[in-house]
Amino acid sequence: MRGLSEPKNPPAFQIHKRSRRIFGLSREEAIRAFFGGQALVAVVVLALITVFLFREGFGFFAQQRAELTRYRRSGVEFVDLLRAQEKAHGELGRRLGLRGEAADRFADAIVPLRALLGELGEWALEIKESEESRADGAPTRFGEVAEITAQYPKIEDTFGELTAQLGTITESSPGLSPEQRAQLEKHLSGFGATLAKLRAWDAEKPVSGWQAARSFFFGRQWLTASFWQDFYGVVPLFTGSLLVSAIALGLAVPLGLGAAIYVSQIAGARERSVIKPAIEFIAAIPSVVLGFFGIAVLGQALRALSQVEWLAWLPGFPYAERLNALTAGCLLALIAVPTIFTLAEDALASVPRALKEGSYALGARRMQTVARVIVPSALSGMVSAVLLGLGRVIGETMVVLLCAGNRIAIPDFSAGLGVVTQPVHTMTGIIAQEMGEVATGTIHYRALFVVGLLLFLIALTLNYSAQKILGRYRLPSLR
Amino acid sequence: MKMTKYNRSAEPKTPALFAAASRPVFGRVFECGSAGLLRAATYFVLCCGLVVLGDIALKGGRTVFQAQWPFVNVSFLTQAPESLHVFEYAGETHEMGDAQFRAFRANALRGAGRAAEPSSPNISGEQGSAVPAIRSQSYVYAAGGIWPCIVGTVLLVSGAMGIALSLGIGAAIFLSEYAKEGRFLRLVRLCILNLAGVPSIVFGLFGFGLFVNFFGWNVSLLAGWCTLAVMVLPVVITAAEEALKAVPSGLREGSLALGATQWQTIRRAVLPCALPGILTSSILGIARVAGETAPIMFTAAYVVRDKLPWEVERLGDFFFQGVMALPYHIYVVSTKIPQNAYTARVQYGTAFVFLAVVGLLALGSILLRGRLKKTYTW
Numbered sequence: 001m002r003g004l005s006e007p008k009n010p011p012a013f014q015i016h017k018r019s020r021r022i023f024g025l026s027r028e029e030a031i032r033a034f035f036g037g038q039a040l041v042a043v044v045v046l047a048l049i050t051v052f053l054f055r056e057g058f059g060f061f062a063q064q065r066a067e068l069t070r071y072r073r074s075g076v077e078f079v080d081l082l083r084a085q086e087k088a089h090g091e092l093g094r095r096l097g098l099r100g101e102a103a104d105r106f107a108d109a110i111v112p113l114r115a116l117l118g119e120l121g122e123w124a125l126e127i128k129e130s131e132e133s134r135a136d137g138a139p140t141r142f143g144e145v146a147e148i149t150a151q152y153p154k155i156e157d158t159f160g161e162l163t164a165q166l167g168t169i170t171e172s173s174p175g176l177s178p179e180q181r182a183q184l185e186k187h188l189s190g191f192g193a194t195l196a197k198l199r200a201w202d203a204e205k206p207v208s209g210w211q212a213a214r215s216f217f218f219g220r221q222w223l224t225a226s227f228w229q230d231f232y233g234v235v236p237l238f239t240g241s242l243l244v245s246a247i248a249l250g251l252a253v254p255l256g257l258g259a260a261i262y263v264s265q266i267a268g269a270r271e272r273s274v275i276k277p278a279i280e281f282i283a284a285i286p287s288v289v290l291g292f293f294g295i296a297v298l299g300q301a302l303r304a305l306s307q308v309e310w311l312a313w314l315p316g317f318p319y320a321e322r323l324n325a326l327t328a329g330c331l332l333a334l335i336a337v338p339t340i341f342t343l344a345e346d347a348l349a350s351v352p353r354a355l356k357e358g359s360y361a362l363g364a365r366r367m368q369t370v371a372r373v374i375v376p377s378a379l380s381g382m383v384s385a386v387l388l389g390l391g392r393v394i395g396e397t398m399v400v401l402l403c404a405g406n407r408i409a410i411p412d413f414s415a416g417l418g419v420v421t422q423p424v425h426t427m428t429g430i431i432a433q434e435m436g437e438v439a440t441g442t443i444h445y446r447a448l449f450v451v452g453l454l455l456f457l458i459a460l461t462l463n464y465s466a467q468k469i470l471g472r473y474r475l476p477s478l479r
Numbered sequence: 480m481k482m483t484k485y486n487r488s489a490e491p492k493t494p495a496l497f498a499a500a501s502r503p504v505f506g507r508v509f510e511c512g513s514a515g516l517l518r519a520a521t522y523f524v525l526c527c528g529l530v531v532l533g534d535i536a537l538k539g540g541r542t543v544f545q546a547q548w549p550f551v552n553v554s555f556l557t558q559a560p561e562s563l564h565v566f567e568y569a570g571e572t573h574e575m576g577d578a579q580f581r582a583f584r585a586n587a588l589r590g591a592g593r594a595a596e597p598s599s600p601n602i603s604g605e606q607g608s609a610v611p612a613i614r615s616q617s618y619v620y621a622a623g624g625i626w627p628c629i630v631g632t633v634l635l636v637s638g639a640m641g642i643a644l645s646l647g648i649g650a651a652i653f654l655s656e657y658a659k660e661g662r663f664l665r666l667v668r669l670c671i672l673n674l675a676g677v678p679s680i681v682f683g684l685f686g687f688g689l690f691v692n693f694f695g696w697n698v699s700l701l702a703g704w705c706t707l708a709v710m711v712l713p714v715v716i717t718a719a720e721e722a723l724k725a726v727p728s729g730l731r732e733g734s735l736a737l738g739a740t741q742w743q744t745i746r747r748a749v750l751p752c753a754l755p756g757i758l759t760s761s762i763l764g765i766a767r768v769a770g771e772t773a774p775i776m777f778t779a780a781y782v783v784r785d786k787l788p789w790e791v792e793r794l795g796d797f798f799f800q801g802v803m804a805l806p807y808h809i810y811v812v813s814t815k816i817p818q819n820a821y822t823a824r825v826q827y828g829t830a831f832v833f834l835a836v837v838g839l840l841a842l843g844s845i846l847l848r849g850r851l852k853k854t855y856t857w
Contacts, residue, residue, distance in 0.1 A: 395678025
């Protein structure tokens with residue numbers, strides 16, 4: 001109604017409150033913005049990590065492409081095709097296991113090729129190095145590559161000699177078994193393909209960016225600081241990581257899930273109050289201490305165990321390398337078990353009691369209830385626990401750096417399950433090992449960043465899928 | 480209706496011959512067997528943990544503890560690492576640290592030199608003949624102590640936790656008090672969860688690329704602090720949020736009803752109530768920060784450094800110096816020097832000290848959290 005307004009206070013009692021506004025916000029709003037900014041830090045950091053890894057990593061592919069172009073144009077690739085033949089010869093010799101005169105002749109057969117290889121190799125290396133160190137505007141030596149490829153007739157002759165030599169070995173050694181002969185035949189028949197490749201090799205064929213990417217993601221060799229040629233292929237490291245993780249999960253999943261089922265379903269309250277903190281305490285053991293334990297005690301213990309006679313039937317036993325994938329895998333299992341245990345136990349404990357009671361009411365035994373009612377309903381939690389354990393194990397650095405043997409080569413899977421006793425190197429280990437030795441901005445530095453990027457994406461994928469499976473949002477590291 | 484009492488003894492009894500067949504034997508065997516298997520799995524895991532801890536405690540204890548007062552090998556904890564010299568002199572084998580060895584050798588030379596004075600009839604002017612040549616086998620880092628490493632770790636942890644707590648508690652306050660359900664909140668929570676799953680070596684790489692190279696700080700305390708803080712941030716945020724959520728909403732409502740603003744409510748009613756919980760939960764963060772090697776490997780840690788962190792010329796230099804750290808020292812001592820009886824001493828001693836520190840922090844965190852969970856029943 002008109003005229004009905006608030007009674008005005010007499011002047012002495014009027015409230016004069018000036019509200020201060022900072023940047024147009026009242027004090028409360030400013031405080032809210034301040035805290036909001038702090039919450040934003042997590043977003044900013046994740047974005048920064050992504051941006052940084054991508055930035056440094058993508059520079060790698062451009063540099064790798066230039067590197068591969070130089071590799072091709074200086075003729076080093078051509079020589080490497082020959083070198084592959086020499087390596088295959090050596091491997092064949094090892095596989096055949098020849099003895100006596102045949103072995104000597106086999107070793108002598110490769111000598112002409114090796115000499116040719118040495119000569120051409122030096123030449124190509126000179127061309128490549130002169131290209132790297134020449135001043136701008138100075139003439140390039142790439143033209144000389146044509147002279148290297150012009151040596152093709154000589155290469156053909158050498159191959160012909162080699163074929164003849166291997167033929168005489170086959171004929172004059174009566175003690176050769178049919179498999180050995182078959183292997184020799186196969187080796188000889190591969191010569192045609194190699195010669196065709198050498199004939200078709202073109203120094204000026206351009207290297208595409210796709211090829212540069214392929215050389216990283218599918219390259220089977222990681223060789224750095226070599227005087228010949230650096231190769232940045234991630235396959236040996238990736239298989240090393242996978243192998244060690246597989247061993248670790250193979251040990252940790254049964255133990256972790258079994259312990260979770262025991263503690264949540266079978267153990268009494270007092271036992272539970274002892275076991276749970278104890279396993280959480282195991283989670284707090286720093287990984288470098290576990291790595292040290294592996295070097296000092298576990299490696300030797302496992303090796304001694306493998307030398308025991310009545311265990312010789314196990315694949316891979318006995319072995320001589322103290323530090324290998326098995327040692328690292330066992331320690332990683334010890335790291336993964338608390339993660340898997342905590343999350344699986346949470347999942348099992350949050351199954352509604354009504355399910356359990358209903359099952360008992362229908363007359364089921366305890367283990368029947370557990371196996372048929374409780375575990376299936378907590379399955380998503382248990383799967384998510386295993387995935388997070390896998391993420392933890394793939395990202396673990398110090399244990400693998402100390403205990404896995406640090407041999408950068410694809411493990412020999414022809415040994416079957418015995419592959420676990422071979423030394424491997426992992427993605428995390430290579431970053432930790434080589435980061436201290438690289439100069440900023442070099443291709444090696446960028447390659448390590450790409451490996452880090454790969455790790456980051458793998459960990460993010462595992463984390464995300466684990467959360468999706470779990471269906472609710474929880475932090476794995478706490479609790 | 481009349482209810483007759485159920486007469487148990489009037490039940491038809493199973494003949495004794497068939498009594499065994501009616502008992503579910505397989506079921507019971509399966510029950511006991513599988514329960515036993517699961518119990519074995521659980522205790523096997525605990526056993527493994529115990530073996531690791533026990534081995535390091537036993538062998539490390541030999542270096543760190545001693546039989547006489549003060550029962551702790553104080554020199555191990557308060558000296559810098561130095562090389563161990565093992566040599567033979569006068570028919571006995573001696574082991575000495577570097578400084579002691581040099582003094583010993585100087586003494587021995589002086590003693591032999593005195594015997595070579597003109598009054599002695601044996602020496603005919605050849606300086607070297609009467610001086611005993613002391614050939615020593617030296618092992619790097621195998622003598623001395625780990626004092627700089629302890630100092631470095633303490634500095635790294637305090638700085639990192641300082642940064643992480645200030646950022647994390649602020650973020651948690653926002654997430655639990657101020658934020659409304661919406662895109663921004665979901666994004667922040669998603670980022671926190673994903674940040675928690677990133678491997679520590681990627682943090683090291685990120686810290687190396689950003690703080691060391693891009694910002695140009697080089698291997699420094701600052702770079703180490705920032706890298707470690709970023710790594711432990713998700714843990715701190717989650718812990719703080721838990722503690723804040725445990726404060727009953729009645730406290731907030733009462734404060735607001737009395738006319739306080741939101742910030743006043745938080746500052747005077749919520750935070751004091753939640754602070755013990757926040758600090759207790761962040762002890763686990765401290766254990767993680769102290770225990771991580773990979774983030775500090777290229778951002779803050781040096782293999783060896785002869786100056787202690789406070790021996791700087793300018794105050795500004797303090798933040799831009801690298802330090803030695805316990806976990807990195809364990810790594811160096813395990814890989815860069817051969818394994819033998821002499822190096823095992825310092826290896827196990829360092830591992831024991833490190834494990835003791837981290838273990839006590841973790842144990843404290845677990846026990847205090849368990850105690851606090853019980854008091855959260857309002």
